[in-house]
Amino acid sequence: MDTHTQKFKVRLGLFVVGGLALFMMAIFIIGKQKNLFNPVFKLTTNFYNVSGLQVGNNIRFSGINVGTVDVISIINDSTVRVDMLVRKEVQQFIKSDSKVAIGSEGLIGDRLLIITQGTTDAPLAKDGQHLDSTEPVETDAIIASLQVTAGSVEVITKELAEVMTNVNSGKGTLGRLIQDSTIAEDINQTIQNFKESSSRLNETMEASRQNLTDILASLRVTADNSEGITKQVERSVIEINEGKGTLGRLIYDTIIAGNINSTIYNLNKTTEGLNSTIEAFQHSLLLKGMFKKKAAADELKMIEAAEQEAAEQKEQDQPK
Numbered sequence: 001m002d003t004h005t006q007k008f009k010v011r012l013g014l015f016v017v018g019g020l021a022l023f024m025m026a027i028f029i030i031g032k033q034k035n036l037f038n039p040v041f042k043l044t045t046n047f048y049n050v051s052g053l054q055v056g057n058n059i060r061f062s063g064i065n066v067g068t069v070d071v072i073s074i075i076n077d078s079t080v081r082v083d084m085l086v087r088k089e090v091q092q093f094i095k096s097d098s099k100v101a102i103g104s105e106g107l108i109g110d111r112l113l114i115i116t117q118g119t120t121d122a123p124l125a126k127d128g129q130h131l132d133s134t135e136p137v138e139t140d141a142i143i144a145s146l147q148v149t150a151g152s153v154e155v156i157t158k159e160l161a162e163v164m165t166n167v168n169s170g171k172g173t174l175g176r177l178i179q180d181s182t183i184a185e186d187i188n189q190t191i192q193n194f195k196e197s198s199s200r201l202n203e204t205m206e207a208s209r210q211n212l213t214d215i216l217a218s219l220r221v222t223a224d225n226s227e228g229i230t231k232q233v234e235r236s237v238i239e240i241n242e243g244k245g246t247l248g249r250l251i252y253d254t255i256i257a258g259n260i261n262s263t264i265y266n267l268n269k270t271t272e273g274l275n276s277t278i279e280a281f282q283h284s285l286l287l288k289g290m291f292k293k294k295a296a297a298d299e300l301k302m303i304e305a306a307e308q309e310a311a312e313q314k315e316q317d318q319p320k
Helices: 006-033 088-093 139-168 172-179 181-241 245-252 254-282 285-317
Strands: 040-047 058-061 064-076 079-087 099-104 111-115 132-134
Touching: 040 064, 040 088, 040 099, 040 132, 058 079, 079 088, 079 111
Parallel strands: 058 111, 099 132
Antiparallel strands: 040 079, 058 064, 064 079, 099 111
């Protein structure tokens, strides 16, 4: 085979040019991903455990890849320092109180750093700024916790199966409630009695409401009547105070009062004269004997009554 032909040289040149183009393209793509051709600024943070984070892993802010992990170094037995390279154009959005957390691309993807958004009034992060971090949740710890939970669920399942077996066998209160028809009938009867009691209570309340309505109506009528009587009494009192009517004239008319006093005085004089006339009549000659006989008869009755009382007392005092 002639290696110096023109055709061979052309093929070789095309191969070399294609290879160089692919090499340059790969360098450009990798450099773009690793921010080799973009202006960047540096941020740092510390973790207790980086959970498999590696140099070159992506850094995300608001869900966008904005940089890469530059250096991971162990400071001491409890601190790991992570240096980050972030594109300069994103610096205006990252605040000094932003926090850094470790996440993953999907459930089993590569690890990455996530920068959270800070508060609006916080200053912007500077080149070389140290940001606080949030410790990641280890997958092994999650699996261990799930194992403990699975064991607890297994125990609960066994206990629940035993309870259901007892219930189906009619054991315990719940089992009797479900399996014993007598208890079910008693409960139904209790519910029926409760319904009847509620119905009677409703009827009683309705009757009480009607009675209360009647009582209120009667009280309203009584109040109206009392109001009328009060007005009449008030009118009568006003007339009396004004000296009107018989009672008003008796109270306020001095002439009538004088006439009444004069009448009473005349009655007293008439009574005294009548007594004198009766006494004179008793002592007159015609009736004097009759009054004496009446007095002697009354005296005799008194003596007989005294003798009879003395005889009864004597009989009581004799020994039996």
